[in-house]
Amino acid sequence: MRILVVRHGDAGDAQAFSHSGQPDRLRPLTARDRRRMWVAARGLLREVPRIDLLATSPYTRALQTAEVLSKVYGDLAAREIPELEAGAALASLLAWLCVNAAHDCIALVGHAPDLAELVTCLACGSGRSPVVKIKKGGACLLSIDGALAPGAGEIRWLLDNGQLVRLGS
Numbered sequence: 302m303r304i305l306v307v308r309h310g311d312a313g314d315a316q317a318f319s320h321s322g323q324p325d326r327l328r329p330l331t332a333r334d335r336r337r338m339w340v341a342a343r344g345l346l347r348e349v350p351r352i353d354l355l356a357t358s359p360y361t362r363a364l365q366t367a368e369v370l371s372k373v374y375g376d377l378a379a380r381e382i383p384e385l386e387a388g389a390a391l392a393s394l395l396a397w398l399c400v401n402a403a404h405d406c407i408a409l410v411g412h413a414p415d416l417a418e419l420v421t422c423l424a425c426g427s428g429r430s431p432v433v434k435i436k437k438g439g440a441c442l443l444s445i446d447g448a449l450a451p452g453a454g455e456i457r458w459l460l461d462n463g464q465l466v467r468l469g470s
Contacts, residue, residue, distance in 0.1 A: 302445045304398070304423070304454070305349050305408040306416045307370065310334040310341075310438040310462070312362040326360045326387075334438060337466055338366055341438055342373040344468030348458070349442060352377055353404040356397075358385035358411045366438075367410040385411040391418055395449070402449050416441075423454035438462030 311334040312318075318328045330338065352374050357367035359381040367379040384394040394415075401407060409416070417431035420441050425432055435441055439461040443454040460468075 302402055302404070302449065303349070303406040303457075304443045304445070305345070305352065305406060306420055306435065306441045306443065307345070307366065307408060307410045308413055308416055308435040308437055308439055309358070309360070309362040309366040309410060310338045312437075329361050330365045335365065335369070337462060338369045338438060339373070340469040341462055341465035342369045342469065344460075344465035344470075345370070345440060346373055347468050348460075349406065349408075352406050352408045354401060354407045355379045356382045356385060356401075356407065356409050358387065359383065360387065360412070363410045363412065370408060370410065379410075385409060385415075387412040387415065389415065391415070391422060394419060395422070395451075399449050413437075420454075420456065422451050423449075424452070424456050426452035433459055435459070436461045438465070440465065 310330045312328045313331045355377050357363045357379050371377050371379045384397045416435050417433050420433050421431045441459045442457040445454045
């Protein structure tokens with residue numbers, strides 16, 4: 302099994318958006334980063350040619366990032382799951398992954414620091430501080446041979462948005 306972990310693209314300044322009176326979950330990607338995510342997604346496609354299941358946080362910026370991935374991967378349906386909301390319990394996401402472990406490649410679009418905590422748990426075991434930093438619009442690929450469990454994963458690569466853009470150009 303492979304898990305492609307994708308942090309949403311740049312959604313601008315949270316404090317500036319708060320002046321709009323809207324909740325942070327509605328904060329969208331910047332226009333610039335929407336364009337960059339298209340190129341970055343093509344870079345992801347070069348590295349991960351097939352995704353079987355695409356899951357995303359219901360936050361606008363994550364949905365927009367997942368929408369780009371969906372289009373680049375041939376209109377793959379994106380499934381909104383509460384387990385990827387910012388601050389959701391890691392245990393609930395691990396349980397969701399176990400239920401869906403029959404898929405060869407699952408892509409997850411979400412938030413920091415939650416995604417880094419997931420990668421750390423799967424690669425190093427539970428109860429550890431994050432050992433990776435996934436930058437906005439960046440991605441990390443994990444591979445897991447055997448049962449999905451803390452410490453069972455191997456980090457194959459970690460790429461930032463700029464590296465993905467170069468791959469997709």
